[in-house]
Amino acid sequence: MTPPPQPQPPAAPADFSINQMTVKQLALPELVAACADFGIRGVGLWREPVREYGVEAAAKLVRDAGLTVTTLCRGGFLTAAEPAERARALADNRAAVDEAAALGTDTLVLVCGGLPPGDRDLPAARARVGTALAELAPYAAARGVRLAVEPLHPMYAADRSVVSTLAQALALAAPFPAERVGVCVDTYHLWWDDTVPDALVRAGAAGRLHAFQLADWTTPLPHGALTGRGRLGDGAVDFPRWRRLMAAAGYAGPVEVELFNEELWAQDGREVLAETVRRYAEVCGPHAC
Protein backbone atom coordinates (compact mmCIF):
# COMPACT_ATOMS: atom_id res chain seq x y z
CA MET A 1 0.00 0.00 0.00
CA THR A 2 1.20 3.49 -0.79
CA PRO A 3 0.89 6.04 2.01
CA PRO A 4 -1.96 8.53 1.64
CA PRO A 5 -0.88 11.63 -0.26
CA GLN A 6 0.26 14.49 1.93
CA PRO A 7 -2.19 17.37 1.86
CA GLN A 8 -1.02 20.10 -0.48
CA PRO A 9 -2.66 23.47 -0.10
CA PRO A 10 -2.37 26.20 -2.69
CA ALA A 11 0.91 28.03 -2.13
CA ALA A 12 0.37 30.31 0.86
CA PRO A 13 -0.35 33.96 0.07
CA ALA A 14 2.69 36.14 0.66
CA ASP A 15 1.28 37.88 3.71
CA PHE A 16 0.09 34.70 5.43
CA SER A 17 1.74 33.81 8.71
CA ILE A 18 0.97 30.83 10.87
CA ASN A 19 0.82 31.34 14.58
CA GLN A 20 2.49 28.42 16.27
CA MET A 21 -0.42 27.92 18.66
CA THR A 22 -2.71 26.95 15.77
CA VAL A 23 -0.68 23.79 15.22
CA LYS A 24 0.95 23.33 18.58
CA GLN A 25 0.94 19.56 17.99
CA LEU A 26 3.81 20.15 15.54
CA ALA A 27 7.26 20.31 17.11
CA LEU A 28 9.18 23.37 15.98
CA PRO A 29 11.29 21.54 13.32
CA GLU A 30 8.11 19.93 11.96
CA LEU A 31 6.43 23.31 11.78
CA VAL A 32 9.40 24.85 9.99
CA ALA A 33 9.52 21.96 7.50
CA ALA A 34 5.78 22.22 6.85
CA CYS A 35 6.12 25.96 6.25
CA ALA A 36 8.78 25.25 3.62
CA ASP A 37 6.58 22.61 1.99
CA PHE A 38 3.55 24.89 1.85
CA GLY A 39 5.35 28.07 0.83
CA ILE A 40 4.61 29.79 4.13
CA ARG A 41 6.98 32.67 4.78
CA GLY A 42 5.92 33.88 8.23
CA VAL A 43 5.46 32.32 11.61
CA GLY A 44 4.31 33.70 14.95
CA LEU A 45 6.11 31.93 17.76
CA TRP A 46 5.28 31.32 21.41
CA ARG A 47 7.77 31.63 24.21
CA GLU A 48 7.16 28.29 25.92
CA PRO A 49 7.87 25.97 22.95
CA VAL A 50 10.72 28.22 21.83
CA ARG A 51 12.40 28.04 25.21
CA GLU A 52 11.82 24.32 25.36
CA TYR A 53 13.63 23.95 22.03
CA GLY A 54 16.24 26.52 23.00
CA VAL A 55 16.02 30.16 21.96
CA GLU A 56 19.28 30.23 19.99
CA ALA A 57 18.55 26.90 18.31
CA ALA A 58 15.05 28.07 17.39
CA ALA A 59 16.45 31.31 16.00
CA LYS A 60 18.92 29.39 13.83
CA LEU A 61 16.21 26.98 12.67
CA VAL A 62 13.84 29.67 11.43
CA ARG A 63 16.67 31.82 10.05
CA ASP A 64 18.14 28.93 8.05
CA ALA A 65 14.66 28.19 6.65
CA GLY A 66 14.26 31.80 5.54
CA LEU A 67 11.19 32.25 7.73
CA THR A 68 10.16 35.62 9.11
CA VAL A 69 9.14 35.54 12.76
CA THR A 70 6.17 37.90 12.57
CA THR A 71 5.58 38.09 16.33
CA LEU A 72 6.60 36.53 19.58
CA CYS A 73 3.68 35.70 21.87
CA ARG A 74 3.69 36.82 24.54
CA GLY A 75 4.75 39.16 27.25
CA GLY A 76 2.43 41.04 29.53
CA PHE A 77 0.58 40.10 32.72
CA LEU A 78 1.51 43.45 34.10
CA THR A 79 -1.35 44.12 36.52
CA ALA A 80 0.11 42.88 39.81
CA ALA A 81 -0.05 45.48 42.56
CA GLU A 82 2.26 43.67 44.94
CA PRO A 83 5.89 44.90 44.50
CA ALA A 84 7.63 41.52 44.37
CA GLU A 85 5.14 40.13 41.87
CA ARG A 86 5.41 43.26 39.86
CA ALA A 87 9.21 43.01 39.77
CA ARG A 88 8.93 39.38 38.71
CA ALA A 89 6.55 40.33 35.88
CA LEU A 90 8.87 43.08 34.64
CA ALA A 91 11.87 40.75 34.71
CA ASP A 92 9.92 38.15 32.77
CA ASN A 93 8.96 40.75 30.19
CA ARG A 94 12.58 41.85 29.79
CA ALA A 95 13.40 38.19 29.14
CA ALA A 96 10.62 38.08 26.56
CA VAL A 97 12.11 41.12 24.83
CA ASP A 98 15.51 39.43 24.79
CA GLU A 99 13.95 36.30 23.29
CA ALA A 100 12.16 38.35 20.63
CA ALA A 101 15.42 40.07 19.71
CA ALA A 102 17.24 36.74 19.54
CA LEU A 103 14.54 35.34 17.24
CA GLY A 104 14.86 38.35 14.98
CA THR A 105 11.24 39.48 15.31
CA ASP A 106 10.43 43.13 15.69
CA THR A 107 7.20 42.56 17.61
CA LEU A 108 6.46 41.25 21.08
CA VAL A 109 2.73 40.79 21.71
CA LEU A 110 1.54 41.74 25.19
CA VAL A 111 -1.46 40.19 26.91
CA CYS A 112 -1.80 42.67 29.71
CA GLY A 113 -3.20 40.52 32.53
CA GLY A 114 -6.41 40.40 34.52
CA LEU A 115 -7.43 41.62 37.95
CA PRO A 116 -5.28 40.43 40.83
CA PRO A 117 -7.15 37.96 43.06
CA GLY A 118 -9.83 39.74 45.08
CA ASP A 119 -9.23 43.04 43.29
CA ARG A 120 -12.17 44.75 41.57
CA ASP A 121 -10.54 48.00 40.49
CA LEU A 122 -10.28 47.79 36.70
CA PRO A 123 -9.19 51.40 36.14
CA ALA A 124 -6.32 50.99 38.61
CA ALA A 125 -5.23 47.71 37.00
CA ARG A 126 -5.22 49.39 33.59
CA ALA A 127 -3.17 52.24 35.00
CA ARG A 128 -0.58 49.76 36.29
CA VAL A 129 -0.24 48.38 32.77
CA GLY A 130 0.63 51.89 31.61
CA THR A 131 3.27 52.26 34.32
CA ALA A 132 4.80 48.93 33.37
CA LEU A 133 4.93 49.91 29.70
CA ALA A 134 6.92 52.99 30.66
CA GLU A 135 9.50 50.73 32.27
CA LEU A 136 9.59 48.21 29.43
CA ALA A 137 9.39 50.40 26.33
CA PRO A 138 12.95 51.80 26.52
CA TYR A 139 14.36 48.36 27.24
CA ALA A 140 12.55 46.93 24.20
CA ALA A 141 13.44 49.87 21.96
CA ALA A 142 17.13 49.43 22.76
CA ARG A 143 16.83 45.88 21.42
CA GLY A 144 14.84 46.78 18.32
CA VAL A 145 11.62 45.26 19.61
CA ARG A 146 8.20 46.89 19.47
CA LEU A 147 5.60 46.19 22.16
CA ALA A 148 2.18 45.35 20.71
CA VAL A 149 -0.59 45.70 23.27
CA GLU A 150 -3.32 43.21 22.42
CA PRO A 151 -6.85 44.00 23.53
CA LEU A 152 -8.56 40.76 24.47
CA HIS A 153 -12.28 40.04 24.25
CA PRO A 154 -14.19 41.55 27.21
CA MET A 155 -14.99 38.02 28.40
CA TYR A 156 -11.35 37.86 29.53
CA ALA A 157 -11.37 41.17 31.41
CA ALA A 158 -11.35 39.59 34.86
CA ASP A 159 -8.70 36.94 34.47
CA ARG A 160 -6.57 37.63 31.40
CA SER A 161 -6.63 41.16 30.08
CA VAL A 162 -8.03 44.30 31.62
CA VAL A 163 -7.44 45.81 28.17
CA SER A 164 -10.61 44.93 26.29
CA THR A 165 -10.91 47.39 23.43
CA LEU A 166 -8.73 48.80 20.71
CA ALA A 167 -9.41 52.26 22.11
CA GLN A 168 -7.97 51.21 25.48
CA ALA A 169 -4.92 49.66 23.84
CA LEU A 170 -4.33 52.82 21.83
CA ALA A 171 -4.70 54.97 24.93
CA LEU A 172 -2.06 52.85 26.66
CA ALA A 173 0.26 53.14 23.67
CA ALA A 174 -0.27 56.87 23.16
CA PRO A 175 2.41 58.18 25.56
CA PHE A 176 5.15 56.30 23.66
CA PRO A 177 6.62 56.69 20.19
CA ALA A 178 4.70 54.57 17.69
CA GLU A 179 7.77 52.54 16.78
CA ARG A 180 8.07 51.48 20.42
CA VAL A 181 4.52 50.71 21.51
CA GLY A 182 1.58 49.83 19.30
CA VAL A 183 -1.26 47.35 19.16
CA CYS A 184 -2.01 43.84 18.06
CA VAL A 185 -5.39 43.57 16.32
CA ASP A 186 -7.10 40.18 16.57
CA THR A 187 -10.46 39.63 14.91
CA TYR A 188 -11.51 37.13 17.57
CA HIS A 189 -11.30 39.77 20.27
CA LEU A 190 -12.58 42.80 18.39
CA TRP A 191 -15.07 41.61 15.78
CA TRP A 192 -18.16 42.70 17.74
CA ASP A 193 -17.06 46.31 18.41
CA ASP A 194 -18.59 49.04 16.26
CA THR A 195 -15.98 51.56 17.40
CA VAL A 196 -13.20 49.50 15.82
CA PRO A 197 -13.30 50.97 12.30
CA ASP A 198 -12.59 54.50 13.56
CA ALA A 199 -10.00 53.23 16.02
CA LEU A 200 -8.22 51.34 13.24
CA VAL A 201 -7.99 54.48 11.15
CA ARG A 202 -6.51 56.33 14.12
CA ALA A 203 -4.11 53.49 14.85
CA GLY A 204 -2.99 53.29 11.25
CA ALA A 205 -2.47 57.02 10.95
CA ALA A 206 -0.38 56.93 14.12
CA GLY A 207 1.71 54.01 12.82
CA ARG A 208 0.65 51.78 15.70
CA LEU A 209 -0.73 48.76 13.85
CA HIS A 210 2.05 46.35 14.76
CA ALA A 211 0.34 42.99 14.31
CA PHE A 212 -2.81 41.50 12.84
CA GLN A 213 -4.19 38.12 13.86
CA LEU A 214 -7.22 36.17 12.67
CA ALA A 215 -9.59 33.69 14.24
CA ASP A 216 -13.29 33.19 13.73
CA TRP A 217 -16.00 33.51 16.39
CA THR A 218 -17.93 30.29 16.82
CA THR A 219 -20.54 29.27 19.37
CA PRO A 220 -21.24 27.69 21.76
CA LEU A 221 -18.20 28.76 23.72
CA PRO A 222 -16.43 25.88 25.45
CA HIS A 223 -16.02 25.70 29.22
CA GLY A 224 -13.53 28.39 30.18
CA ALA A 225 -14.04 30.15 26.82
CA LEU A 226 -10.37 29.79 25.92
CA THR A 227 -10.12 27.11 23.28
CA GLY A 228 -13.08 27.76 21.04
CA ARG A 229 -11.50 29.92 18.35
CA GLY A 230 -13.00 28.91 15.06
CA ARG A 231 -11.38 28.18 11.72
CA LEU A 232 -11.74 31.03 9.26
CA GLY A 233 -15.14 30.82 7.65
CA ASP A 234 -16.82 28.76 10.36
CA GLY A 235 -18.14 31.66 12.39
CA ALA A 236 -19.50 35.16 12.58
CA VAL A 237 -16.45 37.22 11.57
CA ASP A 238 -16.68 39.10 8.27
CA PHE A 239 -13.06 38.62 7.16
CA PRO A 240 -13.29 40.42 3.82
CA ARG A 241 -14.57 43.46 5.72
CA TRP A 242 -11.67 43.21 8.20
CA ARG A 243 -9.19 43.01 5.33
CA ARG A 244 -10.69 46.14 3.82
CA LEU A 245 -10.66 47.94 7.17
CA MET A 246 -7.01 47.07 7.76
CA ALA A 247 -6.05 48.04 4.22
CA ALA A 248 -7.92 51.33 4.59
CA ALA A 249 -5.97 51.92 7.82
CA GLY A 250 -2.76 51.45 5.87
CA TYR A 251 -1.79 48.05 7.21
CA ALA A 252 0.29 46.02 4.76
CA GLY A 253 2.07 43.68 7.15
CA PRO A 254 1.77 39.95 7.75
CA VAL A 255 -1.49 38.34 8.80
CA GLU A 256 -1.25 35.61 11.41
CA VAL A 257 -3.86 32.95 11.84
CA GLU A 258 -4.00 32.07 15.52
CA LEU A 259 -6.51 29.43 16.59
CA PHE A 260 -6.86 27.97 20.05
CA ASN A 261 -9.03 24.98 19.37
CA GLU A 262 -9.02 21.60 21.09
CA GLU A 263 -10.52 19.87 18.06
CA LEU A 264 -7.80 21.15 15.76
CA TRP A 265 -5.08 20.26 18.25
CA ALA A 266 -6.33 16.67 18.20
CA GLN A 267 -5.86 16.44 14.42
CA ASP A 268 -2.83 15.93 12.22
CA GLY A 269 -0.86 19.17 12.38
CA ARG A 270 0.14 19.27 8.72
CA GLU A 271 -3.46 18.75 7.66
CA VAL A 272 -4.60 21.54 9.95
CA LEU A 273 -1.93 23.79 8.50
CA ALA A 274 -2.89 22.94 4.91
CA GLU A 275 -6.54 23.61 5.66
CA THR A 276 -5.65 26.88 7.39
CA VAL A 277 -3.80 28.10 4.31
CA ARG A 278 -6.66 27.02 2.07
CA ARG A 279 -9.20 28.88 4.17
CA TYR A 280 -7.03 31.95 4.43
CA ALA A 281 -6.80 32.12 0.63
CA GLU A 282 -10.54 31.64 0.46
CA VAL A 283 -11.73 34.24 2.98
CA CYS A 284 -8.85 36.71 2.76
CA GLY A 285 -7.39 36.21 -0.69
CA PRO A 286 -7.70 38.69 -3.56
CA HIS A 287 -11.01 37.13 -4.67
CA ALA A 288 -12.62 37.63 -1.27
CA CYS A 289 -12.09 41.33 -0.73
Added chain:
Amino acid sequence: MTPPPQPQPPAAPADFSINQMTVKQLALPELVAACADFGIRGVGLWREPVREYGVEAAAKLVRDAGLTVTTLCRGGFLTAAEPAERARALADNRAAVDEAAALGTDTLVLVCGGLPPGDRDLPAARARVGTALAELAPYAAARGVRLAVEPLHPMYAADRSVVSTLAQALALAAPFPAERVGVCVDTYHLWWDDTVPDALVRAGAAGRLHAFQLADWTTPLPHGALTGRGRLGDGAVDFPRWRRLMAAAGYAGPVEVELFNEELWAQDGREVLAETVRRYAEVCGPHAC
Protein backbone atom coordinates in the same frame (compact mmCIF):
# COMPACT_ATOMS: atom_id res chain seq x y z
CA MET B 1 -37.70 16.37 65.53
CA THR B 2 -38.55 19.95 64.76
CA PRO B 3 -38.06 21.05 61.16
CA PRO B 4 -34.98 23.15 60.50
CA PRO B 5 -35.71 26.86 60.87
CA GLN B 6 -36.62 28.63 57.64
CA PRO B 7 -33.90 31.02 56.52
CA GLN B 8 -34.74 34.57 57.49
CA PRO B 9 -32.77 37.29 55.75
CA PRO B 10 -32.74 40.86 56.97
CA ALA B 11 -35.82 42.64 55.61
CA ALA B 12 -35.12 43.40 51.96
CA PRO B 13 -34.01 46.96 51.17
CA ALA B 14 -36.86 48.99 49.67
CA ASP B 15 -35.33 49.14 46.20
CA PHE B 16 -34.51 45.43 45.99
CA SER B 17 -36.32 43.42 43.34
CA ILE B 18 -35.89 39.75 42.65
CA ASN B 19 -35.77 38.65 39.05
CA GLN B 20 -37.77 35.48 38.71
CA MET B 21 -34.97 33.74 36.80
CA THR B 22 -32.73 33.83 39.88
CA VAL B 23 -35.07 31.44 41.67
CA LYS B 24 -36.81 29.77 38.77
CA GLN B 25 -37.16 26.61 40.87
CA LEU B 26 -39.90 28.45 42.79
CA ALA B 27 -43.35 28.31 41.22
CA LEU B 28 -44.93 31.74 40.92
CA PRO B 29 -47.14 31.39 44.05
CA GLU B 30 -44.13 30.18 46.04
CA LEU B 31 -42.12 33.15 44.82
CA VAL B 32 -44.87 35.58 45.75
CA ALA B 33 -45.22 34.02 49.21
CA ALA B 34 -41.47 34.15 49.77
CA CYS B 35 -41.41 37.82 48.76
CA ALA B 36 -44.07 38.54 51.37
CA ASP B 37 -42.12 36.61 54.02
CA PHE B 38 -38.86 38.42 53.26
CA GLY B 39 -40.31 41.90 52.82
CA ILE B 40 -39.47 42.00 49.11
CA ARG B 41 -41.55 44.58 47.26
CA GLY B 42 -40.44 44.13 43.66
CA VAL B 43 -40.23 41.25 41.26
CA GLY B 44 -39.00 41.00 37.65
CA LEU B 45 -41.04 38.39 35.80
CA TRP B 46 -40.35 36.23 32.74
CA ARG B 47 -42.86 35.60 30.04
CA GLU B 48 -42.64 31.81 29.90
CA PRO B 49 -43.50 31.03 33.54
CA VAL B 50 -46.08 33.82 33.57
CA ARG B 51 -47.86 32.41 30.54
CA GLU B 52 -47.66 28.94 31.96
CA TYR B 53 -49.44 30.18 35.10
CA GLY B 54 -51.77 32.38 33.07
CA VAL B 55 -51.14 36.06 32.51
CA GLU B 56 -54.34 37.28 34.19
CA ALA B 57 -53.92 34.90 37.11
CA ALA B 58 -50.30 35.98 37.54
CA ALA B 59 -51.34 39.63 37.42
CA LYS B 60 -53.93 39.04 40.14
CA LEU B 61 -51.47 37.09 42.26
CA VAL B 62 -48.80 39.78 42.32
CA ARG B 63 -51.37 42.58 42.61
CA ASP B 64 -53.08 40.97 45.59
CA ALA B 65 -49.68 40.52 47.24
CA GLY B 66 -48.89 44.20 46.76
CA LEU B 67 -45.84 43.38 44.67
CA THR B 68 -44.51 45.76 42.03
CA VAL B 69 -43.58 44.07 38.77
CA THR B 70 -40.37 45.97 38.04
CA THR B 71 -39.84 44.51 34.55
CA LEU B 72 -41.10 41.84 32.23
CA CYS B 73 -38.32 39.84 30.56
CA ARG B 74 -38.27 39.73 27.65
CA GLY B 75 -39.16 40.84 24.21
CA GLY B 76 -36.70 41.34 21.40
CA PHE B 77 -35.02 38.98 18.94
CA LEU B 78 -35.64 41.54 16.26
CA THR B 79 -32.78 40.84 13.86
CA ALA B 80 -34.42 38.50 11.35
CA ALA B 81 -34.07 39.69 7.77
CA GLU B 82 -36.59 37.27 6.31
CA PRO B 83 -40.07 38.93 6.12
CA ALA B 84 -42.13 36.11 7.61
CA GLU B 85 -39.75 35.64 10.52
CA ARG B 86 -39.66 39.35 11.02
CA ALA B 87 -43.46 39.54 11.12
CA ARG B 88 -43.51 36.67 13.62
CA ALA B 89 -41.01 38.47 15.83
CA LEU B 90 -43.00 41.70 15.77
CA ALA B 91 -46.22 39.88 16.60
CA ASP B 92 -44.52 38.13 19.49
CA ASN B 93 -43.24 41.47 20.77
CA ARG B 94 -46.70 42.99 20.61
CA ALA B 95 -47.89 40.04 22.68
CA ALA B 96 -45.08 40.73 25.14
CA VAL B 97 -46.21 44.34 25.41
CA ASP B 98 -49.77 43.19 26.09
CA GLU B 99 -48.51 40.83 28.79
CA ALA B 100 -46.47 43.61 30.38
CA ALA B 101 -49.49 45.88 30.42
CA ALA B 102 -51.64 43.12 31.93
CA LEU B 103 -49.05 42.54 34.66
CA GLY B 104 -49.02 46.25 35.45
CA THR B 105 -45.33 46.75 34.77
CA ASP B 106 -44.16 49.82 32.92
CA THR B 107 -41.03 48.18 31.48
CA LEU B 108 -40.50 45.46 28.90
CA VAL B 109 -36.86 44.40 28.60
CA LEU B 110 -35.65 43.70 25.06
CA VAL B 111 -32.86 41.28 24.22
CA CYS B 112 -32.34 42.31 20.66
CA GLY B 113 -31.22 39.05 19.03
CA GLY B 114 -28.09 37.78 17.34
CA LEU B 115 -27.03 37.37 13.74
CA PRO B 116 -29.36 35.30 11.56
CA PRO B 117 -27.78 31.95 10.59
CA GLY B 118 -24.97 32.45 8.08
CA ASP B 119 -25.22 36.24 8.33
CA ARG B 120 -22.08 38.20 9.23
CA ASP B 121 -23.33 41.75 8.83
CA LEU B 122 -23.52 43.16 12.36
CA PRO B 123 -24.22 46.77 11.33
CA ALA B 124 -27.19 45.67 9.20
CA ALA B 125 -28.56 43.49 12.00
CA ARG B 126 -28.33 46.42 14.40
CA ALA B 127 -30.11 48.62 11.89
CA ARG B 128 -32.96 46.09 11.69
CA VAL B 129 -33.36 46.36 15.47
CA GLY B 130 -33.85 50.09 15.02
CA THR B 131 -36.49 49.57 12.35
CA ALA B 132 -38.33 47.12 14.57
CA LEU B 133 -38.27 49.55 17.50
CA ALA B 134 -39.97 52.13 15.30
CA GLU B 135 -42.80 49.65 14.72
CA LEU B 136 -43.08 48.58 18.34
CA ALA B 137 -42.60 51.83 20.25
CA PRO B 138 -45.99 53.38 19.41
CA TYR B 139 -47.76 50.11 20.18
CA ALA B 140 -46.03 49.91 23.54
CA ALA B 141 -46.58 53.58 24.34
CA ALA B 142 -50.30 53.23 23.70
CA ARG B 143 -50.34 50.55 26.42
CA GLY B 144 -48.21 52.46 28.90
CA VAL B 145 -45.19 50.22 28.44
CA ARG B 146 -41.61 51.40 27.96
CA LEU B 147 -39.17 49.39 25.88
CA ALA B 148 -35.83 48.89 27.63
CA VAL B 149 -33.09 47.86 25.21
CA GLU B 150 -30.61 45.68 27.09
CA PRO B 151 -27.05 45.58 25.83
CA LEU B 152 -25.69 42.08 26.37
CA HIS B 153 -22.08 41.15 26.94
CA PRO B 154 -20.08 41.08 23.67
CA MET B 155 -19.66 37.33 24.07
CA TYR B 156 -23.32 37.08 23.05
CA ALA B 157 -23.02 39.28 19.95
CA ALA B 158 -23.27 36.41 17.48
CA ASP B 159 -26.17 34.45 18.88
CA ARG B 160 -28.13 36.56 21.33
CA SER B 161 -27.69 40.31 21.06
CA VAL B 162 -26.01 42.37 18.39
CA VAL B 163 -26.38 45.22 20.87
CA SER B 164 -23.27 44.89 23.02
CA THR B 165 -22.66 48.27 24.61
CA LEU B 166 -24.62 50.91 26.44
CA ALA B 167 -23.63 53.38 23.73
CA GLN B 168 -25.23 51.18 21.07
CA ALA B 169 -28.38 50.76 23.13
CA LEU B 170 -28.61 54.52 23.64
CA ALA B 171 -28.09 55.12 19.93
CA LEU B 172 -30.97 52.75 19.19
CA ALA B 173 -33.19 54.50 21.73
CA ALA B 174 -32.26 58.03 20.65
CA PRO B 175 -34.85 58.47 17.86
CA PHE B 176 -37.72 57.86 20.30
CA PRO B 177 -39.08 59.80 23.26
CA ALA B 178 -37.32 58.73 26.46
CA GLU B 179 -40.56 57.58 28.05
CA ARG B 180 -41.05 55.14 25.18
CA VAL B 181 -37.62 53.63 24.60
CA GLY B 182 -34.73 53.46 27.05
CA VAL B 183 -32.16 51.00 28.27
CA CYS B 184 -31.76 48.20 30.76
CA VAL B 185 -28.38 48.33 32.52
CA ASP B 186 -27.04 45.00 33.75
CA THR B 187 -23.71 44.86 35.55
CA TYR B 188 -22.97 41.38 34.21
CA HIS B 189 -22.99 42.65 30.66
CA LEU B 190 -21.35 46.06 31.13
CA TRP B 191 -18.96 45.82 34.05
CA TRP B 192 -15.81 45.68 31.89
CA ASP B 193 -16.55 48.76 29.74
CA ASP B 194 -14.70 51.97 30.58
CA THR B 195 -17.05 54.04 28.45
CA VAL B 196 -20.00 53.12 30.68
CA PRO B 197 -19.67 55.90 33.27
CA ASP B 198 -20.05 58.63 30.64
CA ALA B 199 -22.80 56.72 28.85
CA LEU B 200 -24.70 56.36 32.15
CA VAL B 201 -24.56 60.09 32.72
CA ARG B 202 -25.92 60.68 29.22
CA ALA B 203 -28.60 58.03 29.69
CA GLY B 204 -29.66 59.48 33.02
CA ALA B 205 -29.79 63.03 31.70
CA ALA B 206 -31.95 61.82 28.83
CA GLY B 207 -34.29 59.94 31.16
CA ARG B 208 -33.54 56.63 29.52
CA LEU B 209 -32.43 54.53 32.50
CA HIS B 210 -35.46 52.25 32.62
CA ALA B 211 -34.10 49.24 34.46
CA PHE B 212 -31.09 48.19 36.50
CA GLN B 213 -30.08 44.56 37.00
CA LEU B 214 -27.24 42.99 38.95
CA ALA B 215 -25.17 39.86 38.61
CA ASP B 216 -21.53 39.24 39.39
CA TRP B 217 -18.87 38.16 36.89
CA THR B 218 -17.27 34.87 37.88
CA THR B 219 -14.84 32.62 36.05
CA PRO B 220 -14.36 30.12 34.56
CA LEU B 221 -17.33 30.58 32.25
CA PRO B 222 -19.42 27.43 31.85
CA HIS B 223 -19.92 25.73 28.49
CA GLY B 224 -22.15 28.03 26.45
CA ALA B 225 -21.39 30.97 28.76
CA LEU B 226 -25.06 31.39 29.66
CA THR B 227 -25.52 30.09 33.16
CA GLY B 228 -22.45 31.31 35.00
CA ARG B 229 -23.74 34.56 36.50
CA GLY B 230 -22.28 34.86 39.94
CA ARG B 231 -23.90 35.75 43.25
CA LEU B 232 -23.20 39.32 44.31
CA GLY B 233 -19.80 39.44 45.92
CA ASP B 234 -18.40 36.29 44.36
CA GLY B 235 -16.83 37.92 41.33
CA ALA B 236 -15.13 40.89 39.74
CA VAL B 237 -17.93 43.46 39.72
CA ASP B 238 -17.43 46.51 41.94
CA PHE B 239 -21.05 46.91 43.08
CA PRO B 240 -20.56 49.91 45.37
CA ARG B 241 -19.02 51.72 42.39
CA TRP B 242 -21.99 50.77 40.20
CA ARG B 243 -24.41 52.04 42.82
CA ARG B 244 -22.56 55.33 42.92
CA LEU B 245 -22.49 55.57 39.12
CA MET B 246 -26.22 54.91 38.86
CA ALA B 247 -26.99 57.34 41.65
CA ALA B 248 -24.82 59.99 39.99
CA ALA B 249 -26.76 59.38 36.78
CA GLY B 250 -29.97 60.09 38.67
CA TYR B 251 -31.31 56.55 38.85
CA ALA B 252 -33.51 55.96 41.86
CA GLY B 253 -35.58 53.01 40.64
CA PRO B 254 -35.69 49.37 41.64
CA VAL B 255 -32.63 47.15 41.44
CA GLU B 256 -33.21 43.63 40.20
CA VAL B 257 -30.88 40.78 40.98
CA GLU B 258 -30.93 38.43 38.00
CA LEU B 259 -28.72 35.34 38.20
CA PHE B 260 -28.59 32.54 35.67
CA ASN B 261 -26.73 29.91 37.58
CA GLU B 262 -27.13 26.14 37.43
CA GLU B 263 -25.75 25.70 40.94
CA LEU B 264 -28.26 28.08 42.43
CA TRP B 265 -31.12 26.51 40.48
CA ALA B 266 -30.24 23.17 42.04
CA GLN B 267 -30.63 24.59 45.56
CA ASP B 268 -33.65 25.35 47.72
CA GLY B 269 -35.30 28.41 46.17
CA ARG B 270 -36.20 30.14 49.45
CA GLU B 271 -32.65 29.73 50.70
CA VAL B 272 -31.28 31.18 47.48
CA LEU B 273 -33.68 34.10 47.80
CA ALA B 274 -32.73 34.71 51.42
CA GLU B 275 -29.03 34.64 50.55
CA THR B 276 -29.63 36.96 47.58
CA VAL B 277 -31.29 39.55 49.84
CA ARG B 278 -28.49 39.21 52.39
CA ARG B 279 -25.83 39.75 49.76
CA TYR B 280 -27.68 42.65 48.20
CA ALA B 281 -27.82 44.39 51.58
CA GLU B 282 -24.12 43.67 52.02
CA VAL B 283 -22.72 44.84 48.67
CA CYS B 284 -25.33 47.46 47.77
CA GLY B 285 -26.76 48.60 51.09
CA PRO B 286 -26.10 51.99 52.68
CA HIS B 287 -22.95 50.70 54.39
CA ALA B 288 -21.39 49.59 51.12
CA CYS B 289 -21.59 52.77 49.10
